[in-house]
Amino acid sequence: MAGHILLAEDDKALSALMQDFFRAAGVAVTPAYDGEQALVLAQAQPFDLLVLDVMMPHLNGLEVCEAVRQESDVPVIFVTALGQEGDTLAGFRAGADDYITKPFSFPVLVAKAQALMRRARGLRLGASELGYANILMDTASGTVTVDGNPVNLRPKEAKILELLLREQGRTVSRDLLIERVWGTDFDGDERMIDRHIASLRKALGTASQHIRAVYGKGYRLGGST
Template sequence: MSSEPDPRVLVVDDDPALAEVVARYLRRDGYEVDYAPDGPTGLERALATRPDLVVLDLMMPGMDGFEVCRRLRETADVPVVMLTARGEEADRIAGLDLGADDYVTKPFSPGELAARVRAVLRRATAQAAPAALLIGGGLEVDTLAHTVRRKGAPVTLTTKEYDLLVTFLTAPGRAFRREELLETVWGWSIGDTSTVTVHVRRLREKIEDDASAPRHLATVRGVGYRWEP
């Protein structure tokens, strides 16, 4: 019998009936589930208990999911799956831009959400780099300590930004298609490649001297991106 503790998921949603259905499906999959009825409570609980993943409703009174995600990302790197009742691309991109790892549009099947949670947790725990120390473009990435330094100063990256950076540094000079990065980093064989575009832009803002004219994380027109040493 495994001695590993069950993964802990925090569900933050102002609809208790929906939250109970989600929690039931997640518990059936072996997760330990906590619940917060609003944004401020969810943020406080997430920072205090550091769950393995947060399922976060977007539209909540008082403090919406965007603000919760933004504040959470300032101090923690907990994977986030956002729930939104609106399917507009702008909402999805805004959530991804703040560091969300995935999103599900309401109405959704609890089984689909549980599958998304499994996929995000699997990607968060399975990512590994072939070398302990990756160096390039003034960066030092310690894949054992999971730290990034730029010109000697620490750089804070989200899980997906870090995974992208490791992918590029592992194969400098190689052109990666957006679809390939979507499958390698997110595990999606089919999906919206704007997710990749958003995260590359955020990564450039943290590692390039001028994100509008990147020197190392280059765009390959009509293909995707390439790391220039």
């Protein structure tokens, strides 16, 4: 999965719709339906992102965020009907990273959430590490893991993955793949690129969903076409 979020929204119908959009994007979701439940869940397990409604029973979203901020820098998005400037400022003062007012676009919410999770992962990576979703590569040691489990890659597969990780979210053209991975060893058979991508996908298992073909252009890791 491309991240695990806590979604705190007391409107169960709206929560169900939001969960559908996140899960369709490959994001795991744990729902909470009031502020107290949200805080208990947030303190009990690690999440990649919190999506908090502001107006919730028992504890409001601001109170949940302030409590979480005492022990965690997990990204937080507020989703709320309160759209005045003072409400927005209160959200950021409580520790939010983004603030979205209702009604909102579900795809935009998902995109903002994914961007915050990518940014947070990047800040936590070491100098020689590259990561996306559940894929982690240490370029110094040459190791690759998916969900913490080691993955064995052949040299050219590892070079392809490293290039895709460095250019994540952007399309990597076939010409660039040839230049960076094969160089002067390329024999002119472009189907060789597809065969190596297929082999890389097989090795990555469930994480293979993040490698996408862009028709007529090349391949990309995550991002939009």
